Amino acid sequence: MTAIEIESLRKSYGDMTAIANLSLSVDEGEFFGLLGPNGAGKTTTMEILTGQLSPDSGQTAVLGADPATQPTSVRERAGILPEKESPPSFMTPREYFDFVGAIRDMPGDVVAARTASWADRLGFTAKLDTLSSDLSRGQQQKVMIAGAFFHEPAVVFIDEPLANLDPIVQERVKRFLRSYRDAGNTIILTTHDVDVAAELCSRVGIMYGGNLVADVRPAELDADVTLLDVFLDTVDATVDREKQPADT
Numbered sequence: 229m230t231a232i233e234i235e236s237l238r239k240s241y242g243d244m245t246a247i248a249n250l251s252l253s254v255d256e257g258e259f260f261g262l263l264g265p266n267g268a269g270k271t272t273t274m275e276i277l278t279g280q281l282s283p284d285s286g287q288t289a290v291l292g293a294d295p296a297t298q299p300t301s302v303r304e305r306a307g308i309l310p311e312k313e314s315p316p317s318f319m320t321p322r323e324y325f326d327f328v329g330a331i332r333d334m335p336g337d338v339v340a341a342r343t344a345s346w347a348d349r350l351g352f353t354a355k356l357d358t359l360s361s362d363l364s365r366g367q368q369q370k371v372m373i374a375g376a377f378f379h380e381p382a383v384v385f386i387d388e389p390l391a392n393l394d395p396i397v398q399e400r401v402k403r404f405l406r407s408y409r410d411a412g413n414t415i416i417l418t419t420h421d422v423d424v425a426a427e428l429c430s431r432v433g434i435m436y437g438g439n440l441v442a443d444v445r446p447a448e449l450d451a452d453v454t455l456l457d458v459f460l461d462t463v464d465a466t467v468d469r470e471k472q473p474a475d476t
């Protein structure tokens with residue numbers, strides 16, 4: 229079944245075209261990576277898929293719900309880890325998980341069990357009752373990751389999940405992400421870390437200028453070709469093509 233469907237999507241900010249004409253479909257159970265240079269349109273795409281922005285035209289669906297007209301329904305089904313966001317400074321991690329559990333309608337005993345299990349998995353048990361404003365950037369990121377997966381959503385959108393994490397925790401998060409995908413869930417990863425995308429993703433889309441310019445399965449690349457090679461070649465080729473006069 230299809231988890232994400234995007235058809236002829238367009239979005240501009242004034243006269244700045246962020247999404248030119250994007251069509252993409254992601255199946256349930258895929259670990260899909262979205263790569264692209266700065267300004268390619270990745271964040272805009274994610275914000276449209278999670279109901280934070282309305283498209284100018286085109287259709288989108290997340291597990292069959294339209295984020296433009298049913299944003300609450302999408303947010304109920306999906307987990308979201310935005311880049312550069314922190315848990316509320318005035319809450320402890322435990323209070324934040326209680327809050328996430330309440331808006332997700334989760335029973336108290338499940339919230340307590342998941343709080344303990346996430347704190348143990350990512351190593352912040354000793355910080356569960358510390359105000360978030362007093363956590364390090366990496367500790368805040370651990371709490372945000374746990375919050376995105378807390379209700380075990382079938383689709384998760386994660387933007388630079390490994391930012392600010394030490395190498396040990398990065399490995400734990402990668403292991404968790406693989407197992408989460410192996411359990412049949414869909415993960416959409418936005419990142420600039422091409423190696424991480426190559427390591428984790430079953431499929432990678434490369435965006436440039438608001439379009440999808442390549443759709444790659446890293447496991448199927450020739451042994452002497454890396455995803456970084458494909459990324460650089462694709463972006464170079466697209467830049468060259470755009471420099472050509474229209475009639476050549």
Ligand SMILES: Nc1ncnc2c1ncn2[C@@H]1O[C@H](COP(=O)(O)OP(=O)(O)OP(=O)(O)O)[C@@H](O)[C@H]1O
Pocket residue numbers: 241244245246264265266267268269270271272273
């Ligand atoms: N709120 C906004 N107002 C005006 N222009 C915007 C706004 N948000 C994004 N843009 C523009 O839209 C284009 C796409 O931006 P977007 O943030 O989607 O790219 P991105 O691929 O996520 O980039 P990055 O990798 O740098 O985060 C860029 O040219 C950006 O300047």
